[in-house]
Amino acid sequence: MKVHAYAANEAKGQLSKLEYDLKDVGSNDIEIKISHCGICHSDIHLVDNALGITKYPFVPGHEIVGTVTKVGASAKRFKVGDRVGVGWQSGSCGVCEFCSVGDENLCAKMESTCVTQYGGYGDSFVVNEHFAIAIPEGMSSEQAAPLMCGGVTVYQPLRYYGIKPNMRTAVVGIGGLGHIAIQFLAAMGCEVTAISSSDNKAKEAAALGASHFISLSKEPKLDKHTNYFDFIMSTASVDLDWNAFFQALKPKGQLCLIGLNSKEITVPAAPLVFGQRTVCGSWIGSPSMIRETVEFAHRNKINVMTEQMKMDTVNAAIKKVRANEVRYRAVLTN
Ligand SMILES: [Zn+2]
Ligand SMILES: [Zn+2]
Numbered sequence: 001m002k003v004h005a006y007a008a009n010e011a012k013g014q015l016s017k018l019e020y021d022l023k024d025v026g027s028n029d030i031e032i033k034i035s036h037c038g039i040c041h042s043d044i045h046l047v048d049n050a051l052g053i054t055k056y057p058f059v060p061g062h063e064i065v066g067t068v069t070k071v072g073a074s075a076k077r078f079k080v081g082d083r084v085g086v087g088w089q090s091g092s093c094g095v096c097e098f099c100s101v102g103d104e105n106l107c108a109k110m111e112s113t114c115v116t117q118y119g120g121y122g123d124s125f126v127v128n129e130h131f132a133i134a135i136p137e138g139m140s141s142e143q144a145a146p147l148m149c150g151g152v153t154v155y156q157p158l159r160y161y162g163i164k165p166n167m168r169t170a171v172v173g174i175g176g177l178g179h180i181a182i183q184f185l186a187a188m189g190c191e192v193t194a195i196s197s198s199d200n201k202a203k204e205a206a207a208l209g210a211s212h213f214i215s216l217s218k219e220p221k222l223d224k225h226t227n228y229f230d231f232i233m234s235t236a237s238v239d240l241d242w243n244a245f246f247q248a249l250k251p252k253g254q255l256c257l258i259g260l261n262s263k264e265i266t267v268p269a270a271p272l273v274f275g276q277r278t279v280c281g282s283w284i285g286s287p288s289m290i291r292e293t294v295e296f297a298h299r300n301k302i303n304v305m306t307e308q309m310k311m312d313t314v315n316a317a318i319k320k321v322r323a324n325e326v327r328y329r330a331v332l333t334n
Contacts, residue, residue, distance in 0.1 A: 005122030006314045007057035011049040014315050018057050020118060023126050030078050030129050031070035032086070037120035037311070038063030038145040039321050039330040041176065042088075046114065047318070053115060061120025062088045062113040063148040063331075065141040068132075075129040083135040085294070086113055086120070087148035088284045090131050104286045105156075121314060123334055133290045136298045146176075146304045146329040147294050149284060154181035154233065155293040156285035157256045158188065163231060165189030168250075171210075173235035174201045176328045177258065180304055181233055182208040187300035193229070195222075197238075216240075222248040227275075229253055243268050251275035258282050306331045 007018035025031050043060035064086040068078045091111030092099050098106040135144045154177050170193040171181045185192045186209025193212040194205035202213040225248045233256045242265050271277050309317040311332045321330050
């Protein structure tokens with residue numbers, strides 16, 4: 001069977017049509033007819049070969065949602081017709097110390113949905129069923145797609161770093177990741193402060209569940225919030241005044257970086273030593289963490305703000321994402 005996909009043929013290039021043979025459905029695999037695929041910023045970094053790992057032709061796409069069309073002989077989780085999603089990861093070794101405790105996203109032999117093979121900007125995909133996520137009835141495919149990567153990327157650190165309902169938390173950046181993180185933290189019962197460089201996002205932050213708003217243009221040093229936060233998540237795509245952020249953490253507070261946006265941060269030693277503060281990071285999540293993300297989002301009526309665009313308008317969609325004009329996650333549809 002032929003897959004009809006969209007591929008970049010050079011760094012920063014436009015995507016054009018690519019036809020290739022769908023791989024055989026192995027005994028533990030399922031075949032998926034793709035209905036939706038989110039556009040994640042990492043897709044664009046990969047199109048641009050910003051990480052130096054892109055092979056061309058390159059088919060992006062790792063926020064896949066679709067319907068199961070074929071089931072391998074030993075695959076047991078799904079049947080034809082089920083709605084499933086696939087995120088960044090599509091395989092792992094299965095036996096290392098991380099895989100064996102369900103931390104597959106830390107496996108050194110991880111396979112990526114769109115790096116080691118052609119990704120989800122197409123009409124079909126084959127994946128080991130272990131890396132497919134059931135989409136609950138009542139959750140739209142458009143809502144589900146961005147949860148596969150963006151959603152779990154902000155959910156996993158909240159679980160891993162032990163967020164509790166009494167905590168004072170902050171999210172830096174109100175965008176594709178930040179607008180989901182604010183809702184998750186509010187649903188967990190935390191006090192949430194949205195921190196943004198744009199003054200005009202206060203209303204929107206409040207609507208998402210933030211009880212406070214800090215404009216970095218008005219309070220660049222966070223000096224009214226010294227020793228205030230238990231947990232700050234940075235989704236910012238620019239370097240921040242890290243010293244100010246450390247001063248804003250309470251003793252034992254954690255500053256968590258997600259995504260690949262910050263290149264390097266300088267860590268001031270004193271607030272780490274005297275207050276036992278931590279700087280940490282997180283990326284994507286295991287299949288079980290994606291399942292939990294989806295269930296949590298569904299039960300708590302998290303509203304991922306999306307814009308749907310047809311798969312054949314992919315170049316226009318990418319242009320819009322590059323220009324930061326999408327509120328907040330673009331989802332391609334077949
Ligand atoms: Zn992603
Ligand atoms: Zn492994």
